[in-house]
Amino acid sequence: MKKFANAAVMTQERKPLEIVEYPLPEIQAECVLVKIDCCTICGSDIHSWIGRRKAPVPIILGHEIVGTIAEIGPGQVFDSFNRRLKVGDRITWTIMDNCGKCYYCRQKGLMMKCKDLKKYGHDSCEESPHFTGGFAEYCYLTPGTCIVSIPDHVSSQEAAPANCALATITAAWEEARIKPVENVLIQGAGALGFYLSAYSRHNGCSNIIVTDIEDFRLEMIQEFGATHTINVRDKSREDIVSNMQDLTNGFGVDCVFEVAGRPELIPLGLDCLRTGGRLIEVGNSFPNADFKYDACKIVWRRLSLIGVHNYDARHLQQGVTFLAEAKTVFPFHKIATHTVGLDDINTGLELAQSRETIRVAVLP
Numbered sequence: 001m002k003k004f005a006n007a008a009v010m011t012q013e014r015k016p017l018e019i020v021e022y023p024l025p026e027i028q029a030e031c032v033l034v035k036i037d038c039c040t041i042c043g044s045d046i047h048s049w050i051g052r053r054k055a056p057v058p059i060i061l062g063h064e065i066v067g068t069i070a071e072i073g074p075g076q077v078f079d080s081f082n083r084r085l086k087v088g089d090r091i092t093w094t095i096m097d098n099c100g101k102c103y104y105c106r107q108k109g110l111m112m113k114c115k116d117l118k119k120y121g122h123d124s125c126e127e128s129p130h131f132t133g134g135f136a137e138y139c140y141l142t143p144g145t146c147i148v149s150i151p152d153h154v155s156s157q158e159a160a161p162a163n164c165a166l167a168t169i170t171a172a173w174e175e176a177r178i179k180p181v182e183n184v185l186i187q188g189a190g191a192l193g194f195y196l197s198a199y200s201r202h203n204g205c206s207n208i209i210v211t212d213i214e215d216f217r218l219e220m221i222q223e224f225g226a227t228h229t230i231n232v233r234d235k236s237r238e239d240i241v242s243n244m245q246d247l248t249n250g251f252g253v254d255c256v257f258e259v260a261g262r263p264e265l266i267p268l269g270l271d272c273l274r275t276g277g278r279l280i281e282v283g284n285s286f287p288n289a290d291f292k293y294d295a296c297k298i299v300w301r302r303l304s305l306i307g308v309h310n311y312d313a314r315h316l317q318q319g320v321t322f323l324a325e326a327k328t329v330f331p332f333h334k335i336a337t338h339t340v341g342l343d344d345i346n347t348g349l350e351l352a353q354s355r356e357t358i359r360v361a362v363l364p
Helices: 045-050 156-162 166-176 190-204 215-224 237-248 265-271 295-298 313-326 342-353
Strands: 006-008 018-023 033-038 064-072 088-096 137-142 145-149 184-187 207-213 227-231 253-258 273-281 304-307 336-341 359-363
Touching: 006 342, 018 156, 018 336, 033 156, 045 166, 045 342, 064 137, 064 156, 088 156, 088 313, 145 313, 156 166, 156 313, 156 359, 166 190, 166 253, 166 313, 184 190, 190 207, 190 215, 190 253, 190 313, 207 215, 207 237, 215 227, 237 265, 253 265, 265 273, 265 295, 336 342, 342 359
Parallel strands: 184 207, 184 253, 207 227, 253 273, 273 304, 336 359
Antiparallel strands: 006 018, 033 064, 033 137, 033 359, 064 088, 088 145
């Protein structure tokens, strides 16, 4: 067993990450040391790196992780189906470690808002066990983490975005309460939009409309179930609303998902809804994402606006199950459009910040 391993560490906003060698920790009871196979770069990693959202430094970013168990501490550790885990098993895990005992965990079903929450790729790595994020060779899992086993026929690059992007979409879908043959509008053809489009097709939606400003994304998302794609780069608000009404017999869509992370899309999305429709806000996961809207429209048109941030453990398991069941229908392997090694992490961040990718996979 190695005694030291490398990690790409952020020490300052907008500065290149540095490769740092840390000692591997002694594995405590019911903890797990995972050798990372793949970590994809999430939009929130970029937000932290460029300073849009504050992050404690030094920090190992990265939370969309798949790895192989290298060592287990004293005691038994089980996956989400209560199967005992062993060295060599390939796994992913919840973005958070939660206490399971506080008001939010026990009474409100909001484990992602635990009062004692720890989040992989979001906390400082200054102190041992150091390996708390995915841009590294190893990650150290603590007992409040829910672990999900990866089926053999699902690759690590296919599974990595499940730990955040797909699990969050699964949580958003649950909140949306969409019924078969309803019409959805997906604002944004990034990874979140790709999973939403596939989920919508899988669950029998009628019109699955996707808007974005990049043609290559709109073309690719048709392989994930989109029935209509619209490049809105040069379209007016009025034209977009009119497009939605034309596609829905003049009513508007039943549900809008904002997953582009553009606050100005929220008022537009609300206007695209039918009376009684709902908008699920997922993309604006950074401070000062302000927008303006006439509250009278919300009241008179009986609209709902629901925010979804992160997910419960069941959503991650549902997401991995969906990947396993639907991989012959949707080309999930295409979502990781680029790969880099750990030594090239800064190239990967630059790629991920551009609109030339869907997800960038970091392979340590």
